[in-house]
Amino acid sequence: MVIKVENLVKRYGDLIALDHLNMEIKEGEIFGLLGPNGSGKSTAINCILSLLKFDKGTITIFGKEMKPEAYDIKRNIGIILQNVAVFDELTVYENIDYFCGLYISDKKERQILVEEAIAFVGLHDFRKFYPKKLSGGLLRRLNIACGIAHKPKLIILDEPTVAVDPQSRNNILEGIQKLNKQGATIVYTSHYMEEVEQICTNIMIIDNGKAIATGTKEELVGMINTGEKITVELLQPNVEVLKEIRKLPNISSAELNDHLLVVKSSKGKNNLLFLMDHLKNNNISFGKVYSEPPTLNDVFLEITGKKLRD
Amino acid sequence: MFFHVFKNRIKCLFRDKQALFFTILFPIILGTLFNLAFQNLNDIDAFSKIKIGMVKNQGYQSDLTFQQVLTSVSGEEKDALFQVTYTSEQNAKQLLKEEKIQGYIFIQDGIQLVIKEDGLYQNIIQSFLNDYKQMQYTIASILKENPSVLESVMKDLGNRKNYLKDVPPGNAAPNWVLNYFYCLIAMTCLYGSFWGLREITSIQANFSPQAARLNMAPVHKLKVFGASMTAAVAIQFFEVLALLAYLIFILKIDFGNQLGYILLTCITSTVTGVTMGAMVSSLIKKGGENFKSGILVSISMLMSFLSGLMIADLKYVIQDKVPILSYLNPANLITDSFYSLYFYSTHDRFFTNILILWGFNILFSLATYFVIKGQKYASL
Numbered sequence: 001m002v003i004k005v006e007n008l009v010k011r012y013g014d015l016i017a018l019d020h021l022n023m024e025i026k027e028g029e030i031f032g033l034l035g036p037n038g039s040g041k042s043t044a045i046n047c048i049l050s051l052l053k054f055d056k057g058t059i060t061i062f063g064k065e066m067k068p069e070a071y072d073i074k075r076n077i078g079i080i081l082q083n084v085a086v087f088d089e090l091t092v093y094e095n096i097d098y099f100c101g102l103y104i105s106d107k108k109e110r111q112i113l114v115e116e117a118i119a120f121v122g123l124h125d126f127r128k129f130y131p132k133k134l135s136g137g138l139l140r141r142l143n144i145a146c147g148i149a150h151k152p153k154l155i156i157l158d159e160p161t162v163a164v165d166p167q168s169r170n171n172i173l174e175g176i177q178k179l180n181k182q183g184a185t186i187v188y189t190s191h192y193m194e195e196v197e198q199i200c201t202n203i204m205i206i207d208n209g210k211a212i213a214t215g216t217k218e219e220l221v222g223m224i225n226t227g228e229k230i231t232v233e234l235l236q237p238n239v240e241v242l243k244e245i246r247k248l249p250n251i252s253s254a255e256l257n258d259h260l261l262v263v264k265s266s267k268g269k270n271n272l273l274f275l276m277d278h279l280k281n282n283n284i285s286f287g288k289v290y291s292e293p294p295t296l297n298d299v300f301l302e303i304t305g306k307k308l309r310d
Numbered sequence: 311m312f313f314h315v316f317k318n319r320i321k322c323l324f325r326d327k328q329a330l331f332f333t334i335l336f337p338i339i340l341g342t343l344f345n346l347a348f349q350n351l352n353d354i355d356a357f358s359k360i361k362i363g364m365v366k367n368q369g370y371q372s373d374l375t376f377q378q379v380l381t382s383v384s385g386e387e388k389d390a391l392f393q394v395t396y397t398s399e400q401n402a403k404q405l406l407k408e409e410k411i412q413g414y415i416f417i418q419d420g421i422q423l424v425i426k427e428d429g430l431y432q433n434i435i436q437s438f439l440n441d442y443k444q445m446q447y448t449i450a451s452i453l454k455e456n457p458s459v460l461e462s463v464m465k466d467l468g469n470r471k472n473y474l475k476d477v478p479p480g481n482a483a484p485n486w487v488l489n490y491f492y493c494l495i496a497m498t499c500l501y502g503s504f505w506g507l508r509e510i511t512s513i514q515a516n517f518s519p520q521a522a523r524l525n526m527a528p529v530h531k532l533k534v535f536g537a538s539m540t541a542a543v544a545i546q547f548f549e550v551l552a553l554l555a556y557l558i559f560i561l562k563i564d565f566g567n568q569l570g571y572i573l574l575t576c577i578t579s580t581v582t583g584v585t586m587g588a589m590v591s592s593l594i595k596k597g598g599e600n601f602k603s604g605i606l607v608s609i610s611m612l613m614s615f616l617s618g619l620m621i622a623d624l625k626y627v628i629q630d631k632v633p634i635l636s637y638l639n640p641a642n643l644i645t646d647s648f649y650s651l652y653f654y655s656t657h658d659r660f661f662t663n664i665l666i667l668w669g670f671n672i673l674f675s676l677a678t679y680f681v682i683k684g685q686k687y688a689s690l
Contacts, residue, residue, distance in 0.1 A: 050686060051515050053687065068531075079522075079523060079526050101315075102314075102527035102534075103527060
């Protein structure tokens with residue numbers, strides 16, 4: 001076990017930011033902490049990192065109690081914070097070298113590690129640039145390089161893709177998967193369910209400081225009653241169609257938006273097949289058909305009654 | 311580790327153009343303006359000889375006593391009172407008309423003074439003549455009424471006793487304009503507070519994300535803080551030296567010849583500035599770096615103002631009316647250290663100031679230590 005959190009409670013006055021949070025992160029995982037803004041993700045991370053005081057609970061990392069002076073643990077952790085944490089007065093190279101130097105004192109060894117980090121995030125052409133001259137995406141990459149240059153075993157990324165363009169976001173996500181393949185355990189917090197779905201091998205959904213569900217994506221989806229969402233393009237839309245469709249097994253709702261018939265099903269097998277049969281049998285002509293399996297947003301919606309990005 | 315942090319902090323601070331402007335360029339500009347504004351002020355205060363005319367008529371020729379007295383207070387000597395032009399009455403009138411002399415004396419039925427207008431110089435000439443006349447009258451009276459005591463009276467008159475004694479405190483001539491430059495150096499030292507502020511921001515995880523990252527590194531926070539503060543003091547001390555060099559070698563300001571003590575004052579004051587900034591920054595939890603900078607500028611300016619940066623006399627008024635404030639104001643202690651170095655031959659007052667400043671340095675450092683020693687935060 002890389003991280004074990006038991007009964008973590010953090011209060012800000014009357015507000016309970018973390019409510020008896022339990023968490024277990026195994027070696028080699030990409031653990032996703034998914035939740036809306038203000039759900040307690042960053043608070044949990046800061047408590048785990050021993051930056052924040054907490055009211056109750058125990059935290060162990062690599063089997064040892066995490067404390068501010070636990071330097072042997074800290075030596076193996078890399079953090080990439082939500083806000084870019086670099087110095088404007090240092091160049092790309094100097095920034096990475098500075099933070100790496102807090103872990104690695106040998107200059108030659110550090111030089112190699114810094115070069116590797118620069119290559120990893122693709123900032124070779126920008127090594128002499130100051131952060132203010134970098135675009136948002138490049139700046140995020142620099143932020144990541146500063147956190148990983150010392151080759152940590154555990155990398156914690158707190159919403160590293162906020163305000164990043166799609167291309168840079170993909171680069172970052174690919175990089176995280178690469179780091180994981182190189183052996184690092186990853187903790188990844190985000191309120192973007194697509195990102196968590198894409199890269200995380202184990203996911204915890206958190207809301208109001210409580211863990212509401214934990215598991216792989218498949219396990220999480222399996223916990224809810226919501227089934228697939230089927231969208232059918234009708235060539236001759238007719239409101240009367242809806243009544244019959246709603247009577248089909250496992251169909252929880254059916255709506256017609258212009259030419260598009262949107263059918264939501266509850267958990268069950270062959271929902272798409274039943275719907276197609278119904279349309280054919282009733283001579284309802286249709287064009288394109290889309291079927292989307294339930295997402296983590298559906299999981300969150302069903303459990304909390306609200307959307308992830310509400 | 312220490313050198314790694316120190317080196318990078320030096321880079322960071324040295325590349326901060328905005329802070330560099332305030333901590334070095336601004337004082338240099340201000341020093342240049344002071345120099346331009348105060349260049350001739352000391353000369354204005356210097357006393358110049360009063361130009362008078364002496365009519366060389368028969369009355370003058372026959373009054374040998376007055377001739378002697380007038381000769382004794384005029385001439386080429388530096389401390390002479392009058393510069394006398396001996397001339398005819400007609401020419402003396404012309405010189406007065408052309409304002410080449412402040413007045414002229416002629417002796418006819420007594421000693422007469424002719425002036426064109428009233429003023430300080432005219433009053434001095436009149437006082438001199440009154441003094442002479444009074445003494446002349448006194449001697450005449452003694453001769454008439456009791457000639458036997460004349461000898462002892464003359465002896466006493468010749469030995470005027472001055473009950474005020476000039477005690478030269480040092481070798482330097484008084485120069486009140488210097489106080490402005492002392493204040494300028496004091497202000498520059500206190501501007502080290504900007505660096506102290508920055509170092510706290512870069513080490514407290516609740517103030518900046520960089521500091522949060524630093525707090526996660528396997529290094530003791532206070533070791534990093536020590537290296538950062540050393541970098542801040544080094545940068546500021548370098549800037550104070552640069553300012554001092556500019557004032558001494560470019561503007562030719564004379565700060566005396568006690569370079570070692572001057573450097574001791576500079577390093578002490580720089581530590582005061584940096585530690586003060588660190589303390590203020592660590593104590594103020596809310597507000598960003600700009601807000602804290604604003605507070606530090608206000609504090610530094612107020613201290614410098616109270617030590618006489620804008621009104622030189624204010625320093626002495628405070629020393630006279632609220633002396634405790636003089637000892638509680640680091641800027642005043644810094645200016646007073648320079649002042650005592652320049653004007654006094656002993657170092658008692660200088661070392662008192664330096665000791666009090668180190669007291670402040672320790673106090674500021676301890677206060678900062680107690681605030682930042684915690685390695686966990688209530689909120690981020």
